[in-house]
Amino acid sequence: MAHEVTFIPGDGTGPELAEATRRVLEATGVELRWDRREAGIDEYEKHGNPFPDETLASLKRTGVGIKGPTTTPVGSGFRSVNVLLRKELDLYACIRPCKAYEGVRTRYPETDVIIVRENTEDLYAGIEFEQGTQENAQLRQALAGLGASVREDAGISIKPISVFGSERIVRAAFEYAIAHGRRKVTAGHKANIMKFSDGLFLEVARRIAEEFPQIEFEDRIVDNLCNQLVSRPEEYDVVVLPNLYGDIISDLCAGMIGGLGLAGGANIGTQAAVFEATHGSAPKYAGKNRMNPAALMLSGVYLLDHLQETEAARRMEDALAAVIRRGDKVTYDLKPSRNDPSAVGTSEFADAVIEEMSA
Ligand code: NAD
DSSP states (O other), X not given: OOEEEEEEOOSTTHHHHHHHHHHHHHHTTOOEEEEEOOOSHHHHHHHSOSSOHXXXXXXXXXXXEEEOOOOOOSSSSXXXXXXXXXXXXXXXXXXXXXXXXXXXXXSOTTOEEEEEEEOSSGGGGOOEEOTTSHHHHHHHHHHHHTTOOOOTTOOEEOOXXXXXXXXXXXXXXXXXXXXXXXXXXXXXXXXXXXXXTHHHHHHHHXXXXXXXXXXXXXXXXXXXXXXXXXXXXXXXXXXXEOHHHHHHHHHXXXXXXXXXXXXXXXXXXSSOEEEEESSOOOGGGTTSSOSOOHHHHHHHHHHHHHXXXXXXXXXXXXXXXXXXXXXXXXXXXXXXXXXXXXXOOHHHHHHHHHHHHHO
């Protein structure tokens, strides 16, 4: 039976990366029926809304989507499509596998970690009180009544971490570990300093870990975790983190595996799962057939896994890994020099992966 998947090309370099990925996914032979929907700055300029209701409705209906990057204007304009998506679909888990494929220039060739980031709480919850406002003054007054003084000239961001949010993200990390044959989950936190937010996250993590005795569990203070990831990456397997640390550590690990061109990801929620690359729309390269489609293709591999098309997922990943390993038909960012004239374009990279799959 065909799988129906919402296909969102995005904007900037998104459409060419999405097209390359779509061709490779189809070449796996898995029957995919695309419901193509728009989102991003082009859609905003054409119809005044960067995230049309039909796109959201499609994701709710199919429950699964693949998305090219979308631009968020700085300052004025509209809110990030990604933030809206996360909120509307309650995409609470951001899962970013970071594996160093052979052939990639990296100082950390042993890296093979899965970053599981909580996506809805923490300092990113958007609960902020601007310095100099009435609300800020009210909050400071309430805090003073509780014996906590905050300077008058301070801006304030609130860091909520709940039992509910921590339970579901830690459980997602353990369930991922079991489904993908992983052996260990590490929880990152700063519970020694933030006892009632990170401390609660750690307490919940320890409790949930008891439900999964077959998987090893440990915790690390997040600064030490950074140090250890770049000293002994081979010791880490699945790493679960609250929102802010997850954001930072997933970029750290993206750097360790050879850069943004290779970092794919999944946003998993209660209503849907949306697969997309970590990188943005790189608008200055739009239409140049230059960007590396591997990050979105890897997101496509995770999409196939999610659809339980495991054999096709491995075939696609192996073909992608072989093209990267050989290094002749890859984009500029995977070449030893950025100006290497032998670098191929986005579309030719896809051709090479398709050819490899049919070899
Ligand atoms: P970016 O990731 O788009 O690009 C930064 C640089 O990284 C590029 O100039 C390029 O040198 C390199 N790069 C990125 N993707 C690459 C690829 N596939 N292959 C090779 N090199 C690649 O980051 P930015 O310039 O900060 O953001 C541009 C826009 O994208 C912004 O509007 C931002 O809000 C948006 N954004 C969207 C998403 C998303 O849709 N998920 C994520 C991050 C940023």
